Amino acid sequence: MKLQPCQPGFLDARDGILAADSLLYQGQYHTSIWSAFARRGMGYNAVQGASTSATDQTAGFDTPPNVSLKKTTALVFGNTFDVAIRVTCLQVPTTAYSVSDELPAGLQFVGSTTGGTLMGNKVTFANLAFTSTNQSLTLRFRAQATTAAAYALLTPVDDNQDGRTAGGFASTFLAGITAWASSSTRAFSGTQAWAATPPVTPSDYVLTSAPFTPTGLSVLSFYHYFDFEASYDGGTVELSTDNGTTWQNGEVYFIQNGPNSVFDASTTAPGERCFSGTSSSTQTFQRSVMDLRSFANAPLRIRFRVRTDDGNPGTFEGWVVDDVQVINGGGGNQRIELRTAANAVQESQTVVTYLVPATATATQTGLAKASQFSAQPNPFGSVGLRLQLSLPTAQPRVSLTLFDVAGRSLPRRTVDRPGAGPSTLAWPEAAALPAGLYLLRAQLPDGSSSTLRVVRE
Numbered sequence: 171m172k173l174q175p176c177q178p179g180f181l182d183a184r185d186g187i188l189a190a191d192s193l194l195y196q197g198q199y200h201t202s203i204w205s206a207f208a209r210r211g212m213g214y215n216a217v218q219g220a221s222t223s224a225t226d227q228t229a230g231f232d233t234p235p236n237v238s239l240k241k242t243t244a245l246v247f248g249n250t251f252d253v254a255i256r257v258t259c260l261q262v263p264t265t266a267y268s269v270s271d272e273l274p275a276g277l278q279f280v281g282s283t284t285g286g287t288l289m290g291n292k293v294t295f296a297n298l299a300f301t302s303t304n305q306s307l308t309l310r311f312r313a314q315a316t317t318a319a320a321y322a323l324l325t326p327v328d329d330n331q332d333g334r335t336a337g338g339f340a341s342t343f344l345a346g347i348t349a350w351a352s353s354s355t356r357a358f359s360g361t362q363a364w365a366a367t368p369p370v371t372p373s374d375y376v377l378t379s380a381p382f383t384p385t386g387l388s389v390l391s392f393y394h395y396f397d398f399e400a401s402y403d404g405g406t407v408e409l410s411t412d413n414g415t416t417w418q419n420g421e422v423y424f425i426q427n428g429p430n431s432v433f434d435a436s437t438t439a440p441g442e443r444c445f446s447g448t449s450s451s452t453q454t455f456q457r458s459v460m461d462l463r464s465f466a467n468a469p470l471r472i473r474f475r476v477r478t479d480d481g482n483p484g485t486f487e488g489w490v491v492d493d494v495q496v497i498n499g500g501g502g503n504q505r506i507e508l509r510t511a512a513n514a515v516q517e518s519q520t521v522v523t524y525l526v527p528a529t530a531t532a533t534q535t536g537l538a539k540a541s542q543f544s545a546q547p548n549p550f551g552s553v554g555l556r557l558q559l560s561l562p563t564a565q566p567r568v569s570l571t572l573f574d575v576a577g578r579s580l581p582r583r584t585v586d587r588p589g590a591g592p593s594t595l596a597w598p599e600a601a602a603l604p605a606g607l608y609l610l611r612a613q614l615p616d617g618s619s620s621t622l623r624v625v626r627e
Contacts, residue, residue, distance in 0.1 A: 177451035181218035197303040201261065204233045219430050219447070224400065236263035237300065239508040239517040243617035244426040245389065245459050247524040249320060251277070252571065253293075255309040255506060259300035265511035267298045269309055274502025276319020276525050282311035315525035321500035323526060326382040327390070327472075329494045330540075332360030337494065338380030339364070346373030350474070356490050358393040358455040359540030359562045363492035368403045368478045374438070377491070378473040381413060385498045387524060388462040389425075390472060392494040393455040396445045397487035401434040403478040404446030405489045407460065410471045417473065419443060425522060426459040437479055444477075445489070454563060455492065457537075457616050461522065462496065472496075493540060501525040537562070538618035542592075545610065549625035554598035559612070564589045569613040572600065572624075580608070600626070 173186035184207045191199045207213060208231050216230030240256040255269055271293045273279065279288040286293045286309060295309045327337035331352045341350035346369065353365035364377055390407075398404050406429065408417040421429050421443040431446035433439040449456055462470065474491055504521040542560040550556075559568065565588055572580040581599055603626045610622045 175451070179218040180212055181216060184212055192304055200303060201233075208233050234260040235516055236261045237267050237298075237508065237516070239269070239506065239519065241519050242506075242521060243615070244520070245391070245522045245524075246617040247323070247526060248315075248619060249526055249528040250280075250312065250314045250573070251523075253311050253313060253504075255295075257298065257307050257309070257508060259303060259305040262300055262303060266296075267300075267511065267516075268294060268296045268509045268513075269298065270294045270507050270509070271311075272503075272505040272507075273313060274504060274523055274525075276316050276500070276502070277313050277504075277523065278316060280312040280314050282309075284308070284310045286311040315501075315528075317527075319500055320525045320527045321386065323524065324385075324498040325495050326498065327379055327494060327496035329364075330359055330492055331362035331364060332357075337382070337496070339377050339494070341375065341377050343373065343375040346371060346375065348373045348375050348476075350375065350377040350476075353490070356395060356453075356487075358492035363490050364474070364494075365488065365490045366405070366474070366476045367488040368398060368476065368482065368486050370480070370482050372438075372478060372480050374475070374477045376408075376473045376475045378414065379471050381469040381471050382496055383469055384462040384466050384496065386466065387501045387522070388466060388496065388498045389522060390460040390462055390494075390496050391457065392491055393457050394445075394449070394489065394491045395453060395455050395487075396447075396449045396489045398446045398448075398489070399478075399482050399484075399486055400447035401431060402437060402446075403482070403486065404431060404433060404444035404476070406439075406442065406444050406475045406477075407458075408473050408475055409465070410473070411465065411468060413469065414471055420460055420472075423460045423462070423464065424458060425461050425520070427456050428458065433477070437477065439477060455490075459522075497524070499524045499526065537565075537614045537616045538612070538620040541612075541614070541620065543612050543620045543622060545622055545624050548622075549627045550600065551627045552601050554596065554601040555610070555624065557595045557597060557610075558592060559585070559588060559595065560592040561588055561590055565615050567615065570595075570597075571611050571613070572603070573609040573611065 173189045174182050211229035213230035213232040214234045215232050217228035219227050238258050238260055273291045279293055286295050293311050328334050329337045348369045350364050350366045352362050354361050357363040407420045409420045410417045429443040429445050433442045433444055501524040504523050506519045507515050508517045510516055540562045544558045546556050568585040570583045608624050610624050612620045
């Protein structure tokens with residue numbers, strides 16, 4: 171129980187038991203534990219959903235593969251990428267595995283410190299052998315955008331209700347009288363966000379953008395927290411290509427944190443995918459991302475729609491949406507694949523990768539845009555760097571990397587579990603650097619980053 175989060179679900183409990191087995195018995199009983207849970211629908215590919223909802227689960231009756239690929243963020247931005255792919259042995263295999271990362275056009279392989287080789291546009295790590303359960307390998311390589319492929323980011327929609335209101339969002343009701351409103355009750359960044367409080371009478375109301383045009387590589391990104399009566403009340407993101415005459419549910423275009431539930435058969439939208447129940451037992455925001463490339467070069471509108479039924483068995487907060495952005499730029503997909511010795515794809519992941527100019531400041535998106543990052547003093551001397559970091563919410567980690575003017579990676583540091591608000595980090599080792607200009611990059615868990623120019627006197 172000590173290894174479970176607060177308000178655990180069944181899969182949280184399963185993972186806590188597996189963690190205890192790893193700590194106490196080095197994973198000796200993993201196979202038996204997995205078999206017991208898999209027989210009851212809580213196998214490797216089961217989906218728990220929110221621990222507070224009884225309607226958003228997916229049963230899974232499978233046991234883990236021998237080797238697993240750790241999924242990373244679905245969206246990244248940058249010019250130079252230090253890619254780290256992690257694979258873990260769950261049951262010791264008798265044959266070797268391989269991992270590959272197919273790079274998008276315009277992203278060039280620079281080198282690897284862990285045996286990665288380039289064939290065509292694919293970086294491959296071959297003959298990966300494992301000798302013990304829970305053994306992990308981190309496969310690293312560096313890639314850099316070509317000048318011709320890097321584009322500054324454009325945000326035709328950029329709304330956080332704290333000074334940025336591009337997108338022309340407006341609230342209207344389709345049934346009932348409830349409306350979206352700017353609220354200071356809860357926000358991902360700053361103090362304001364769009365909020366939709368569910369009434370106790372049937373309602374249907376929307377927050378709709380003005381028309382905009384996705385170009386090139388284009389995604390919709392937003393941060394949100396939702397708390398609805400599960401399956402009876404909920405929210406959807408909808409798209410219109412005819413200036414609002416008709417709308418479609420955008421569920422199939424999500425590449426990160428899509429709808430987690432469906433509307434009940436008794437509602438006005440039976441079986442339709444939606445955000446319902448509670449998104450987080452810790453009341454934190456999650457980032458959701460939609461791929462808009464299917465709508466490139468044509469006018470598009472988006473809307474956040476809330477539908478509720480009659481009455482509520484309790485008090486629910488509704489839907490809070492913040493930092494809504496449509497991001498247009500250049501780049502493409504990284505396709506990461508884990509293959510068996512028979513060359514069969516066992517697991518895979520697609521990472522949408524924006525390529526931006528090396529001098530661009532437009533990498534400030536997502537969490538990085540909501541954070542503050544500075545170095546004092548700058549220039550710095552014999553005492554090293556002293557960094558100030560202010561985050562809107564607590565994070566699991568922030569990775570810091572120094573680069574010289576040639577793009578070579580120098581010292582690195584990882585800040586574990588930084589809290590919300592301001593914090594200070596001393597980096598005295600930076601004093602050992604020779605005099606000159608350096609770039610300091612802070613990589614955040616959502617894939618966004620912030621880069622500073624610092625000078626060693």
